[in-house]
Amino acid sequence: MTSSHIANVMQERRVFPPPAEFVARARIRSQAEYEAMWQEAAADPAAFWGRLAGELHWFEPYREVLQWNEPFAFWFVGGRTNACYNCLDVHLGTPRQNKAALIWEGEPGEVRVLTYGMLHREVCRFANGLRSLGVRQGDVVSIYMPMVPELVIAMLACARIGAVHSVIFAGFSSEAIADRNNDAGAKVQITADAGWRRGQQLPLKQNVDAALAKSPTVEKCVVLRRMGNSVPMQPDRDVWWHDLIARAAPDAAAE
Incomplete structure (x- = not known):
């Protein structure tokens, strides 16, 4: 050439x-x-x-x-x-509140639509859940998740309470997760039991468990039940996403 x-x-x-x-x-x-x-x-x-x-x-x-x-x-x-406030709250009480904020198409053929109002409620609930785990302004939250709406919810929830989110590509190894957790001094890990990628399941929780054995700063791990797989849960560390938000209020002040 x-x-x-x-x-x-x-x-x-x-x-x-x-x-x-x-x-x-x-x-x-x-x-x-x-x-x-x-x-x-x-x-x-x-x-x-x-x-x-x-x-x-x-x-x-x-x-x-x-x-x-x-x-x-x-x-x-x-x-x-606050970035989260400007993404969501400014639309509440306007015609846009009931319009689609997030349209998600996943594997295998799943579709979910969240309006601005719906997304605001879910973000606030998860933000309150993070606060209940002791997450405060400036704390680092490590996110190792599949491409699902909860990934967006987690990121916006971190922004809402002034926490720093560190998103880790879901195809990375446990060693790569540990390296990033340690570099950032992550306090909380968010993941899922597993996730889809090109028709194959990724063992996300398995990778996280191996990474957290080498991530001494991580105190809690939030796990989304994405695939319904049976995964080990460490009682003093791991909490299911749905349990964390079960009693969380649907409103949370933006910091």
Whole structure:
């Protein structure tokens, strides 16, 4: 292959316009609009991001959009917001509350739809469950799960209470899990009994058990019953997801 062939592959200039119906619902409706936004952001980053930040809910307003002390950048100085609140709570009490927030299609042929209101309730219940396990702001929660709605719920719940989530690819080994848990100082592990991947079951809980034998900072392990498999549960450490949220309140303050 010649260098000209490589150059041709790397310089794609074809344009595929989206359908008009899609454009009508888009936030950015044309290439020209996108390029204008890019130019605005490049010319004055503080003004651009300050304008967009006005679309978010702030518990405490920021004093300054950007402090730039090369090479360090500090954004929205003095402000306090919450990603989970801006993803979910801002839609409560609006027509969007009952619209689909999460549409999930899994193996083998499963489909689940959660509205913003439904997702908010599940996130709050799990956030309260995490709090009952002693998770506080700044604590690290390790997530080793299949691609299921509960993965999103766990991540949003962590954001809601100010915990740091560390998502680990479900195809990684027990050694890789332990390495990441130890590097992060994880306090809680979240996993499932097993999960589907390309038609095969992944033994997630089995991998986690091996990893936690080498993860001294992890105090609790939350297990989602995804496949209904029989897995060993360590009484002083492991708790089923459904048991954790069984009595949890459907509302939780965002921190």
